[in-house]
Amino acid sequence: MGVTISVVLWLWASGNLSLYIHPRYNVFTVTMAIIALAGLALWAALRLRRGDDEPHSHEGHDHSSKPRLAERASTIVGMLALAALVGLPPATLSTQTVENRSLNQSGLGDAGAVFEEAASGMSDTFAAFSVREWAAILTQTSDPAFYAGKPAQVVGFVSEDPDDPDQFYLTRFVVSCCSVDAQPVGIPVRLPGWRDSYGPEDWLVVSGQFVLNPSSSSPEPIVLSPDAVEPTKQPDDPYLF
Amino acid sequence: MRAAFGAVAVALALALVWGTKEASSALPADVVSPALRDGFTLAFSVLIESIPFIILGIALSVLVQVWIPEQWLFRILPKRPLPRRLVISLLGMFLPVCECGNVPLARGLVAKGYTVSDSMTFLLAAPIINPVTIITTHQAFGWDDGILVVRILGAIVIANLLGWLFSRHPDPLSLLTPTFAAQCEATPRGISSGKMWRSADMFVREASILMPALIVGSLVAGAIQVVVSRDQLVALGSDPLLSVVAMMALAFVISICANVDSFFILPFADTFLPGSLIAFLLLGPIVDIKMLALLRTTYRSATLLRLTVLVVALTAAIGMGVNLFV
Numbered sequence: 140m141g142v143t144i145s146v147v148l149w150l151w152a153s154g155n156l157s158l159y160i161h162p163r164y165n166v167f168t169v170t171m172a173i174i175a176l177a178g179l180a181l182w183a184a185l186r187l188r189r190g191d192d193e194p195h196s197h198e199g200h201d202h203s204s205k206p207r208l209a210e211r212a213s214t215i216v217g218m219l220a221l222a223a224l225v226g227l228p229p230a231t232l233s234t235q236t237v238e239n240r241s242l243n244q245s246g247l248g249d250a251g252a253v254f255e256e257a258a259s260g261m262s263d264t265f266a267a268f269s270v271r272e273w274a275a276i277l278t279q280t281s282d283p284a285f286y287a288g289k290p291a292q293v294v295g296f297v298s299e300d301p302d303d304p305d306q307f308y309l310t311r312f313v314v315s316c317c318s319v320d321a322q323p324v325g326i327p328v329r330l331p332g333w334r335d336s337y338g339p340e341d342w343l344v345v346s347g348q349f350v351l352n353p354s355s356s357s358p359e360p361i362v363l364s365p366d367a368v369e370p371t372k373q374p375d376d377p378y379l380f
Numbered sequence: 381m382r383a384a385f386g387a388v389a390v391a392l393a394l395a396l397v398w399g400t401k402e403a404s405s406a407l408p409a410d411v412v413s414p415a416l417r418d419g420f421t422l423a424f425s426v427l428i429e430s431i432p433f434i435i436l437g438i439a440l441s442v443l444v445q446v447w448i449p450e451q452w453l454f455r456i457l458p459k460r461p462l463p464r465r466l467v468i469s470l471l472g473m474f475l476p477v478c479e480c481g482n483v484p485l486a487r488g489l490v491a492k493g494y495t496v497s498d499s500m501t502f503l504l505a506a507p508i509i510n511p512v513t514i515i516t517t518h519q520a521f522g523w524d525d526g527i528l529v530v531r532i533l534g535a536i537v538i539a540n541l542l543g544w545l546f547s548r549h550p551d552p553l554s555l556l557t558p559t560f561a562a563q564c565e566a567t568p569r570g571i572s573s574g575k576m577w578r579s580a581d582m583f584v585r586e587a588s589i590l591m592p593a594l595i596v597g598s599l600v601a602g603a604i605q606v607v608v609s610r611d612q613l614v615a616l617g618s619d620p621l622l623s624v625v626a627m628m629a630l631a632f633v634i635s636i637c638a639n640v641d642s643f644f645i646l647p648f649a650d651t652f653l654p655g656s657l658i659a660f661l662l663l664g665p666i667v668d669i670k671m672l673a674l675l676r677t678t679y680r681s682a683t684l685l686r687l688t689v690l691v692v693a694l695t696a697a698i699g700m701g702v703n704l705f706v
Contacts, residue, residue, distance in 0.1 A: 225404065
C-alpha cells in the first residue's frame with residue numbers, strides 16, 4: 140500500500156492524476172492517501188518501539204504452513220504490477236483504445252442542448268466548443284447551411300479514418316469517473332496528404348469550417364475543412380470531463 | 381525517538397518512490413507497446429479510483445473493531461433473522477463507502493460477531509443502499525423508467541434473499557477462507573496492547589491482505605478491456621434479452637465504483653433498454669472482477685461461485701422482466 144500511495148501522491152504533485160481519475164476525486168483521494176501514510180508511519184513507529192519487547196503475535200496466521208501456489212502467484216503478480224506502477228511513465232490512452240471503443244458511441248453529453256446553443260450563439264460560443272460539442276452537433280444536423288458562418292477551432296489528437304485515407308478524426312477521450320470508462324469522441328477532418336506531415340496520436344490545433352463532405356467512401360455527411368493546422372503538445376488535461 | 385524513526389522510515393520510502401517516478405517519467409511513451417501501455421493505464425485507473433475507498437473502508441473497519449463498543453453494533457439489530465437482515469441492508473446508509481471499501485468493513489463486522497450471512501447481506505446491499513449512490517443515481521436518471529426505484533428495491537431483495545439462502549447453510553464458517561475464519565476464531569484475549577497499537581496493526585494487516593487482491597483485480601479488469609472490443613457489446617442495445625446480457629458483461633468487466641456508475645452508464649441510455657441499465661446498476665456493485673478478487677480474501681471460491689451465479693440469475697431476471705413487462 141505504501142508504494143501505491145506514494146505513486147498516487149507523486150501523480151497528484153506532478154499534475155498527472157487527471158490521467159487516471161476524474162479531478163472531482165482529487166481531494167478525497169489525496170486526503171485518504173495522507174491518512175494512510177499517517178497510519179503507516181504510526182505503525183512503523185509503534186513497531187519499532189515495541190519490536191524488541193513483545194513476542195511477535197501468532198494470532199490469525201500459521202507460520203508452519205507454506206504459502207499456497209495461488210498466494211505466491213498473486214504476490215509475484217502484485218510485485219510486477221507495483222514495478223510497472225513505479226517504472227512506467229504516466230500515459231494517456233492511445234488510439235488502440237479508440238479502435239476498441241466506437242467513436243462517438245457515447246460521451247457526447249446533452250447533444251440537444253449544445254445544438255440549441257450553437258443555433259443561437261455568437262462567435263465566442265463556437266470558440267469555446269471542443270471536439271465533444273462539435274461531435275454532438277454533428278449528430279443533430281447535417282445541413283451545411285447550419286454550419287455556414289460558424290468557425291471551429293479545436294484541439295485533439297489524430298486517429299485514422301478507416302473509410303477514407305484523406306480524412307482523419309480529431310479525437311479526445313471523455314471520462315466520467317476514471318480512465319477505465321474513457322469514451323472517444325471525434326470529428327472528421329478532411330486533409331488530403333495529411334499522412335506526410337502527421338501521424339496517429341499527434342496533437343493538433345485545427346481551425347476551419349464545416350462543409351459538405353465531397354468524399355465518396357466516407358459515411359460522414361459533414362466534415363471539417365481546415366484553414367490552419369498546427370501541431371501542439373498534449374494538453375495538461377488531455378481528457379475531457 | 382523511535383517514534384520519529386517511524387515517520388522518517390516512511391518519508392524515506394516515499395522519497396525513494398518519488399525519485400524513481402521522476403526518473404521513469406522521462407522515459408519515452410513507447411517504451412512498451414500501445415496495447416500493453418493502455419492495459420496498464422486502464423488497470424491503474426481502476427486501482428487509483430478504488431484505493432481511497434479501500435483506505436476509508438479499512439479505517440471504518442478498525443473503528444468498528446477497536447473503538448466502537450460491541451453493544452452498539454448489536455443493540456440496533458432485531459433478534460429475529462428476517463428483520464435483522466432487513467436492518468443490516470440499511471446499514472449502508474450510515475457507512476457509505478464504495479463497494480470495495482465495504483469488504484474490509486464486512487470483515488470487521490464478522491470479526492466482531494456478525495454471522496457470515498449477515499455480512500453477505502451487508503456486502504450485497506450497502507454499495508447501493510447508501511446516500512452517495514442513491515443521490516448520484518437520481519442525478520443521472522431522475523425518476524425515469526423506474527431505474528432508481530428498481531435499483532433500490534432490487535438491491536434489498538437480492539441482499540435479503542441471498543442472506544436468507546446462505547443462513548440455511550449448516551456450517552457458515554466453512555463459507556469463509558480458512559485464514560480469515562481462523563482470524564475470527566482467535567479472540568484477542570491477553571493482548572494488553574493499547575488501542576492505538578491495535579488500530580495501526582489492524583490497519584496494516586488488512587491493507588496487506590486486501591491490496592494484492594485489489595491489484596490483481598485491477599490488472600485483470602484492465603487487460604480484459606484491451607482484449608474485448610466494446611463495440612461488440614454495444615451492438616446489442618435494443619434486444620430485450622441480449623441487452624441485459626451485454627450490460628451485465630460490461631458491468632462485470634468495467635469494475636467501477638457504485639457511486640459513479642450511474643454517470644458512466646447514462647450515455648448508453650439512448651441505445652440500451654432500461655432493464656439492461658438496471659441490470660448493469662445492480663450487478664456492478666456486487667460482483668465484478670475487482671470485487672471478486674477482494675472477496676476472495678474472505679470467502680471461499682465455492683461460496684463466491686454460488687454467490688455469482690445467484691446474483692447473475694436474479695439480476696438477469698429483474699432486468700429482462702423490466703424490459704419485457706414494463
